[in-house]
Amino acid sequence: RQPHADISITFGGSSWYYTVCAIMTFATIVFLGLGYTKPRTHRAFHYITAGVTMVAAIAYFTMGSNLGWVSIPVEFHRSGATVQGDYREIFYVRYIDWAITTPLLLTDLLLTAAIPVPTILFVVLADEVMIVTGLVGALISSSYKWGFFAFGCAALVYITYHLVWEARIHANAVSKEAGRAFLMCGSLTAFLWLLYPIAWGICEGGNVIGADGEAIFYGILDVLAKPVFGAMLIFGHRNIDPATLGL
Numbered sequence: 001r002q003p004h005a006d007i008s009i010t011f012g013g014s015s016w017y018y019t020v021c022a023i024m025t026f027a028t029i030v031f032l033g034l035g036y037t038k039p040r041t042h043r044a045f046h047y048i049t050a051g052v053t054m055v056a057a058i059a060y061f062t063m064g065s066n067l068g069w070v071s072i073p074v075e076f077h078r079s080g081a082t083v084q085g086d087y088r089e090i091f092y093v094r095y096i097d098w099a100i101t102t103p104l105l106l107t108d109l110l111l112t113a114a115i116p117v118p119t120i121l122f123v124v125l126a127d128e129v130m131i132v133t134g135l136v137g138a139l140i141s142s143s144y145k146w147g148f149f150a151f152g153c154a155a156l157v158y159i160t161y162h163l164v165w166e167a168r169i170h171a172n173a174v175s176k177e178a179g180r181a182f183l184m185c186g187s188l189t190a191f192l193w194l195l196y197p198i199a200w201g202i203c204e205g206g207n208v209i210g211a212d213g214e215a216i217f218y219g220i221l222d223v224l225a226k227p228v229f230g231a232m233l234i235f236g237h238r239n240i241d242p243a244t245l246g247l
């Protein structure tokens, strides 16, 4: 049997990826356009957020074109026996996107809370650990993949602690506006990011849903975590002077 013949996204899956690509492109133009209505000193969050959606737009163009993936043999277990011979389309380009964009999203949030740069860098390092272990796990066929998944989840717990505890308290101490913007965007992030390992578990991890189901699950999450999050963040900054954040 042809190992790569029947694992790809369908025409519908491809159209959905292109739709998300269009949403990301539109958001990039809006975020940059809004930035240009402000003086240069007030554009940090527009640049960071537009960078996120711009990178995502290219990743979604890649996936809509059914590129940026490799075929991985998947094992599954039936009546106590390990069955082999099945393959799954693994989009590694997703992880290249996330390796660039999730540190930018965390920087957006932690700068809003005026967290010191050394702490931001260490949380970003944990984030890179999370994404890279997720990628390595996705590319592994055997159950070792769940070991890498566990490392990634530990990193996510560390990141989430900073969002829901340290940075939330810090933002409240900066100003009422920063506290409110952080509470909105930080809560959305803490909730949404928790759903990514669940998606991974039923897609790359457990091979429970196929390539089109994966497109829908991650696609909805990415629209909420990037353009919707970005719009809320930029809106939240409308009355915040960057100088009060040390920017």
Ligand code: RET
Pocket: 098, 101, 102, 105, 130, 131, 133, 134, 135, 148, 149, 151, 152, 153, 156, 193, 194, 196, 197, 200, 221, 222, 225, 226
């Ligand atoms: C992986 C698998 C390993 C364990 C964990 C994961 C979490 C990924 C997250 C991704 C967030 C992506 C975003 C993308 C763009 O908007 C890598 C799936 C914990 C939280 C926000």
